[in-house]
Amino acid sequence: MPNLAVEIEEVSVYFNSKCVLEGINLKVLENDFLGIIGPNGGGKTTLLKVIAGLLKPTKGSVKVYGKPPHKSEKLIGYVPQLNQPDLSFPATVWDVVLTGRLNRSNLIKPYSEADKRAALEALKAVELEGLKDEPIGKLSGGQRQRVFIARALATEPKLLLLDEPTLSVDRRLDTKFWEYLNELKSRMTIIVVTHDISALSKYVDKIACLNKKLYYNESKQITREMWMEAYQCPVDIIAHGLPHRVVEEH
Amino acid sequence: MLEVLQYEFIRNAVFTALIASVACGIIGVYVVVNRIVFLSDGISHAAFGGIGLGYFLGLNPIYAAITFAVAVAVGVGATSKKLGAREDTVIGVIWALGMAVGIIFVKLTPGYVPDLFSYLFGNILTVPRSDLIVMLVLDLILVLTVALLFKELLAISFDREFAQTLRLPVNLIYYILLTLVALTVVMLIRVVGVILVMALLTIPAAVSEIFTKRLVHMMFGAAALSLLFTLLGLWLSYLTNLPSGATIVLLASAVYFSTLLYNRCAKRK
Numbered sequence: 108m109p110n111l112a113v114e115i116e117e118v119s120v121y122f123n124s125k126c127v128l129e130g131i132n133l134k135v136l137e138n139d140f141l142g143i144i145g146p147n148g149g150g151k152t153t154l155l156k157v158i159a160g161l162l163k164p165t166k167g168s169v170k171v172y173g174k175p176p177h178k179s180e181k182l183i184g185y186v187p188q189l190n191q192p193d194l195s196f197p198a199t200v201w202d203v204v205l206t207g208r209l210n211r212s213n214l215i216k217p218y219s220e221a222d223k224r225a226a227l228e229a230l231k232a233v234e235l236e237g238l239k240d241e242p243i244g245k246l247s248g249g250q251r252q253r254v255f256i257a258r259a260l261a262t263e264p265k266l267l268l269l270d271e272p273t274l275s276v277d278r279r280l281d282t283k284f285w286e287y288l289n290e291l292k293s294r295m296t297i298i299v300v301t302h303d304i305s306a307l308s309k310y311v312d313k314i315a316c317l318n319k320k321l322y323y324n325e326s327k328q329i330t331r332e333m334w335m336e337a338y339q340c341p342v343d344i345i346a347h348g349l350p351h352r353v354v355e356e357h
Numbered sequence: 358m359l360e361v362l363q364y365e366f367i368r369n370a371v372f373t374a375l376i377a378s379v380a381c382g383i384i385g386v387y388v389v390v391n392r393i394v395f396l397s398d399g400i401s402h403a404a405f406g407g408i409g410l411g412y413f414l415g416l417n418p419i420y421a422a423i424t425f426a427v428a429v430a431v432g433v434g435a436t437s438k439k440l441g442a443r444e445d446t447v448i449g450v451i452w453a454l455g456m457a458v459g460i461i462f463v464k465l466t467p468g469y470v471p472d473l474f475s476y477l478f479g480n481i482l483t484v485p486r487s488d489l490i491v492m493l494v495l496d497l498i499l500v501l502t503v504a505l506l507f508k509e510l511l512a513i514s515f516d517r518e519f520a521q522t523l524r525l526p527v528n529l530i531y532y533i534l535l536t537l538v539a540l541t542v543v544m545l546i547r548v549v550g551v552i553l554v555m556a557l558l559t560i561p562a563a564v565s566e567i568f569t570k571r572l573v574h575m576m577f578g579a580a581a582l583s584l585l586f587t588l589l590g591l592w593l594s595y596l597t598n599l600p601s602g603a604t605i606v607l608l609a610s611a612v613y614f615s616t617l618l619y620n621r622c623a624k625r626k
Contacts (some may be wrong), residue, residue: 157520179525185522195517196390197566197575206512209523215505242570262523 110137110172112209112266112296113158118167120153127153131167133322137265140292142307143300145317151300152188154317155268158298159185171266184264184295186255188271201239207261229260232287253284260291267291269299273306280325293302299315358481364577369489370481374571374587377402379547382580385562386572387534396433396535399448401554403429403455408476408546409462418476419488419543421622423474423495427537429455431532453503454568457621470555481591488547502537506530511572522622545595548587549602557583557604560613567620 113135118274120128128150135141145151156162160176173181184207187188207229230236233253243251243292252272259267272280285306288297291301292312301307307314308327315323322333374513388397407425429451437444463473475483505511509530511521521527538601545554565578590605597604 124575161518161521183369183522185519187516187518195566197386197570197572198511198515199571202571203515204521206508206515207523209520209525211524211526214509214525218508258519333505 111135111170112137112139113171113298114168114173115158115169116159118164118169118170120150120157120162120170121165122174122335126192126319128157128164129319130145133315133321133323134325135296135298137296138292140289140297140310140312141286142311142314143298143317144304144307144314149318152270154271154321155185155298156299158289159183161185165258182263182265184253184259184267186269186272188261189248189255196242196243199240200230200235200243200246201226201290203243203254204257207258210262225263226257232260233257259332261274265295267295267297269297269301272299273301273303281306366511368483369469369484369486370591371588372489373484373492373548373583374488374591375545376468378580378587379496380544381498381579381583382565382576383499384559385511385535385537385583386565387509387514387550388538389566389577390535390556390564390572393506393538394555395445396430396448397538397542398555399433399452399455400429400535400553401546402452404539404543404546405476405551406455406458406462408473408551409459409466412473413462415511417487419491419547422543422546424457425539426543427536430535430539433526434528434532434535443473443553459626461495475550476546477550477552478600479546479548479553481548481587481601481605484547492544492547494542499537500539502533502539506533507572510534514572539565549605553606556609560609561586564613564616566615580614 111134112138113133115131115133117129117130118306119126127286131154143154149289153162157164158171158173158176160169160255169176172182174182204226205218205222208218208226213219213222218283233256235250235253235257238246238250242252246254256269256272259269273284281303289310299307299311312327312330313323313325314327315321315332316329323331324330324333362371388394397602404422407422408418410416410425411421414624433444433447433451436442437447478539509520509525512523512525513527513534514529517527517531541558542554545557549557561579561582562575564582565575569575569578586609587605590608591601592609593599594601594604
């Protein structure tokens, strides 16, 4: 039996009195590749933040590799949603990726050679080593997104959390990106929040639907009931050929 | 022109400009990229409360100002977080409160308060030797702290949430930064006064940002510009017999708007 990477029990999150997540239960096994879909405002980003330890749930417990997320060291690589970054921030791609190497034990010390190697590896992985010395603000949205992925990879995480990673990556790189994630899953557990259901169907091992409540049956199939519950309306879904079928036959 | 340097007060003014510019360059950059301009201005006005208290108690106002400024810097963050109030509203209130406290203490102080005006609008020509030493010590603290925490400060300024996922003591580092801002503000009060502090904290950094792409370079640029503004402004005020603080700010603002204009035109080409 593989290890549990993430264990969420009865988690609810309220903002003031508004319920955003309700009674979430979720177990993610080590080296799982889980995709979370759901309507806008369904709480996908909130759930990711809860797992990353950025947000304390109002109720319930979250464990990442057996420990509360804010206590687990160097385990989580977080790739935030790309929303209006400060385009004039005076830092190069290299400066940004290196920040992925920060942790409590190298406070006030300079970056080590090992840190620099890991950062360079991460940059090569997203094929951006050529832009190392470019200012971060000069990059396109897709390139910046890849820098953020490199920054998360530089932490050498055991759990990679990605929030809408392909939103601003252009189509041509899209497939490449998903294939790359697919390679990574031998080394780490991956949870990705996305709208890109066709990519999910092709690469992800398991899919969950989130709309305040989580609909998940530890498989790649989304049943018609799950879909109806999550989106509250029938949706026309293009079901690809059988190899990538996510929606049960209908 | 160099013969003016034989006067001690001119020499002190040049040293003051030098010391303040180092602080301006380093901390101004953080103020600009972290978008805490309003908070910094609030700190400087609140420091006026400390100056008033200093007079009232017969202390050197600079010490009382340092205490007040640091307390406000840390207090604003804590108040808005703990009491759930909007941060900019809290800043606005403390801003006015600091000024009010200062005015009341000054009124309660028996006798004539000699150089209050110089705290409000600054007078680089009246900085005594003892204050120069205090400023030098503050500069050392500042440079040392930023050198030690440089990579953490960069991470937090760029993406605070990501820094938090790395389990960095994000809040502690942010409060340290605010404390450094408070120390810098007090230093600058001597040069351009409470009301004009923000000009020297923001303009050199903002102009430097246009021509640089890394944080360190931006700091060197900002420090150099700040020195240029203060010395050139001082010289202009000497020629025109206008108040030095205001002349420095006029010069800096003129450069700021010209740079913006230049940058706009350069981008269009």
